[in-house]
Amino acid sequence: MSLTSLKNLSRFLRQGLKDILVFGNQLVAENGNVFSVDMFLIKYHLFLDPKFIKHVLIDHKDSYTREVFIESVIFEHALGKYSLFTSSDQIWKQDRIIANRLFNEIAVNNHIHSLTTTISKELDEWKSYAKENKPLNIHTAINIISMKSILTAAFADININQESSLTLMSGLSDFFAYNKSALYIMLFNKAFLLISPHHRKIRKRLWRLGDELVAKSLASESTENNIVRKLADEYHKQNTTKNMHERLRSEALSIFIGGQETTTSIMVRACVYFSLYPLILQKIREEVAAVIGDNQITQENFVKLNYTRAFVQEILRLHPPVFTIPRLALKDDNIGQYKVAKGDVVFIPNYQIHRMPEYWDNPEGFNPERFLGPHSERNKFCYLPFGAGERVCVGRHLAFAEMLVTITLIVQRYNLSLTMTSSLKHENLFLNRLNRDVMMMVQEREPGK
Ligand code: HEM
Numbered sequence: 439m440s441l442t443s444l445k446n447l448s449r450f451l452r453q454g455l456k457d458i459l460v461f462g463n464q465l466v467a468e469n470g471n472v473f474s475v476d477m478f479l480i481k482y483h484l485f486l487d488p489k490f491i492k493h494v495l496i497d498h499k500d501s502y503t504r505e506v507f508i509e510s511v512i513f514e515h516a517l518g519k520y521s522l523f524t525s526s527d528q529i530w531k532q533d534r535i536i537a538n539r540l541f542n543e544i545a546v547n548n549h550i551h552s553l554t555t556t557i558s559k560e561l562d563e564w565k566s567y568a569k570e571n572k573p574l575n576i577h578t579a580i581n582i583i584s585m586k587s588i589l590t591a592a593f594a595d596i597n598i599n600q601e602s603s604l605t606l607m608s609g610l611s612d613f614f615a616y617n618k619s620a621l622y623i624m625l626f627n628k629a630f631l632l633i634s635p636h637h638r639k640i641r642k643r644l645w646r647l648g649d650e651l652v653a654k655s656l657a658s659e660s661t662e663n664n665i666v667r668k669l670a671d672e673y674h675k676q677n678t679t680k681n682m683h684e685r686l687r688s689e690a691l692s693i694f695i696g697g698q699e700t701t702t703s704i705m706v707r708a709c710v711y712f713s714l715y716p717l718i719l720q721k722i723r724e725e726v727a728a729v730i731g732d733n734q735i736t737q738e739n740f741v742k743l744n745y746t747r748a749f750v751q752e753i754l755r756l757h758p759p760v761f762t763i764p765r766l767a768l769k770d771d772n773i774g775q776y777k778v779a780k781g782d783v784v785f786i787p788n789y790q791i792h793r794m795p796e797y798w799d800n801p802e803g804f805n806p807e808r809f810l811g812p813h814s815e816r817n818k819f820c821y822l823p824f825g826a827g828e829r830v831c832v833g834r835h836l837a838f839a840e841m842l843v844t845i846t847l848i849v850q851r852y853n854l855s856l857t858m859t860s861s862l863k864h865e866n867l868f869l870n871r872l873n874r875d876v877m878m879m880v881q882e883r884e885p886g887k
Pocket residue numbers: 504522523534541692693694696697698700701704758759760763764822823824825826828829830831832833834836837
């Protein structure tokens with residue numbers, strides 16, 4: 439191992455594990471748009487150039503896989519090896535086709551009514567906080583909405599134990615967090631997870647939850663909003679029922695987990711923006727009043743919430759919950775003169791890409807209007823909150839539906855303000871999100887005001 443490689447490892451341990459985003463900013467400032475770093479026997483390439491990104495995610499996608507070292511080890515331990523996150527072969531293809539059908543834009547828009555009903559019911563719970571003038575933990579409150587939305591749209595609206603699932607979900611970021619496990623996993627690989635009592639215990643609870651999602655979904659009559667039943671029917675049709683239970687559990691967990699902290703992180707930030715930037719809130723309220731008014735949210739009016747959508751897009755630009763997209767090179771590859779060797783890791787750091795002055799005017803400024811203009815001018819490989827190519831986030835349309843419905847209902851019904859004691863910190867260990875103890879005061883709005 440070279441001296442540089444050891445020096446880089448020591449720097450990663452000192453700075454990267456403290457704040458991976460600040461560390462990424464420093465590397466990019468020092469090295470530019472395309473560069474590599476040798477660290478602990480592995481070469482890491484960071485690509486911020488759209489041409490390079492397109493090459494990896496689209497044009498030469500078969501030379502790369504998602505199953506990157508730390509991600510694959512931890513994800514496989516948590517979800518099993520048959521999930522959309524952890525597999526890349528025929529199994530992935532078969533499941534992805536079914537998931538694409540269930541979560542494409544048209545299918546998701548059919549769920550607007552049921553999502554509105556589910557989210558409205560959860561928002562009713564906020565009334566008691568308003569009446570009693572009690573601070574609301576916004577992360578927990580929004581997390582419940584995310585969980586209920588995913589159960590409504592993907593798991594036949596089944597009931598599961600809310601409290602234990604929530605604790606489990608919010609504990610997952612710590613489970614995945616690089617600072618807790620990265621070094622051990624680098625040194626001991628999978629063995630660490632198998633001997634770590636903490637990781638074994640969480641996996642046991644996760645798999646129990648996965649079993650519950652599978653059993654209850656299979657027992658339900660509903661099919662249109664039932665990923666488990668759709669997958670099971672397909673396995674029977676194609677005669678691919680080998681390891682069926684493990685496959686269903688892995689996929690149930692990947693959809694359930696994929697849709698939790700990601701959407702929660704964006705919606706919590708939206709609520710915080712409402713408290714900090716009244717002018718933005720006012721614009722959203724004006725749009726909601728003009729487009730929805732006193733009517734129900736429908737498939738037709740929902741698509742006209744242009745400013746609200748741009749507001750969410752701008753939060754996703756500045757604060758992408760998944761802040762880098764990793765790939766492992768399966769073979770040697772050339773991008774022009776630039777060489778990537780088999781076994782090298784490529785990172786596409788969307789957090790930094792979304793803040794590059796080359797691609798964005800006033801990159802640090804919060805300006806939803808930038809998403810209202812003609813999009814054709816912007817290179818789509820400079821905006822990657824959901825990734826791109828065939829591994830693009832399967833839940834992106836559902837995420838937007840859920841986020842827009844939630845935001846619309848919140849601004850119609852409540853005023854939110856940060857409590858005096860709330861301090862905002864960024865936690866960037868696995869997902870990029872705010873600290874989980876942000877408290878907000880809730881005030882009911884008078885109808886029509
Ligand atoms: C704001 C919300 C969300 C963000 C920012 C987000 C972001 C991402 C990103 C960046 C990827 C990886 C793409 C890649 O490696 O190329 C991904 C994959 C994935 N996401 Fe999401 N996601 C969100 C919501 C959801 C929801 C609601 C679901 C549930 C339906 C979901 C399920 C998944 C799954 C299963 C994958 C793996 C897909 C595959 O590899 O085939 N995500 N997401």
